[in-house]
Amino acid sequence: MQLTGEARCAHTRRQARLSPFTRTLLTLGAITAPALAGVLPEDRADVLWHTYNGGDITIEGPSVLVRKKVGDNLSLSANYYEDMISSASIDVKLSASPYHETRRQESLGADYLHGKSTYSAGFITSKEPDYKANTTYFAVSQDMFGDLTTLTLGYRRGWDRIYEDRKDSQTQQIVTDTIFYNGRPATADHRGYSLSLSQILTRNAILGFNYELLTDQGYLANPYRKIRYLSPGQGAGFTLADQVYPNTRTSYAASAQLKYYLPYRAALTGQYRYFHDTWGILAHTVELDYTHPVGKHWIFDGTLRYYRQGAADFYSDLFPRANYQNFMARDRELAAFHSYTVGAGASYQFQVSGVPWISKSSANVRVDHLLVDYSDFRNALLAGTYGAGNEPLYKLNANIFQVFVSIWF
């Protein structure tokens, strides 16, 4: 196995990192999702601790989300989220060295209610040593048809700066370098357009529909990940080289959710999402959720989720030779794979005595197990034993744990 000099010491930091725009989308979910047209979200505070453990990666940290009305028409929200990452993943072992880092994200949002319309706007900022991202968003929701239907239109815009961390060979200190892309410091711009619809179907059933178009332009590659290409007779039979990504991406996603209230006070939810993009990825997601209250205090949840995707056009686990295509990637997020997730949660609701301004409270715990089965991503660390291109396919098993407390006031 050959390593390029820079790759040998570079800290592969983005292994467990979400693309900045996706993070933004998720944050928007936290901030804007409770906003119903015609009614402002409840005043509420949540404090969560999350832990992810799998593939020799541990990620943990807090998330604090607070919502508060100001007057009758305005609701403000704020979120602080942190990822403390400790990684020695298969990608890190292949082309870099284990690392620790922290990402911090803050966001502020506002929802203004006017009649049956709700106007939402906000700002999100995310910082880590080698990536900085800022995003603004705006959305309008409208209740109609006797409040049976809610239509929401959203727009968001994001600006990122990308850097690269490396270990200085002389001082052994981590230094952050500017990446130059097309002769300029590396940046990425993002735009997103969304349409959501919720429709009450019967007195027991509600349907949700979401459509989202996302575009990215700029430096979209992971600077730490490498492709590999065949080089018989050298090392383990392959050589590592830099990835080459397109500088644009447009994706389209549509999902439907059907939620049904069962006769004995429980809820069943079925979800499906279709996704495709200009990189050639086609994906399907199916999820089934069941919620079952027990007595006055307990609510239990169960989840089954299945996800399947095809590979990007320019992805390969092992390219035949150097410079084989104009675009080349080996990020396993772009590989073909399917995954299963099984999850369960419990929520205990209680009253806090002696604190009259807290109307209700809950203590919650949730555990999920994720199994990812790759179809064309091999464990290149075993190339010395099996030969390049004949290694066993990689599998990822991960446990995800959440514990959080919520209060309503």
Next chain:
Amino acid sequence: MRVSPGLPSASLTVKLMRALTAALLLAALAGCAAPTPWVKPFEREHFADPIMSFNRDPVSSTYLQHVFETREGARGATGSVGGGCGCN
């Protein structure tokens, strides 16, 4: 093999915005002659139950989506939608 991922055309965005605008206009026009709600307000008590929320605990569901989207190529259209329950 040469691959050429398609570029996001400006016309596509324009078409989408036109479609959204048309949808809004249609919705606004339809609002002038809105059909009688077939689920009356007093029949919507189940939608006021927290277990019928598409996103009962946003801080938790957002984190879990974060975990999935870190490891998947797909993104978007996961946001919860408004309730429209008219339960207040």
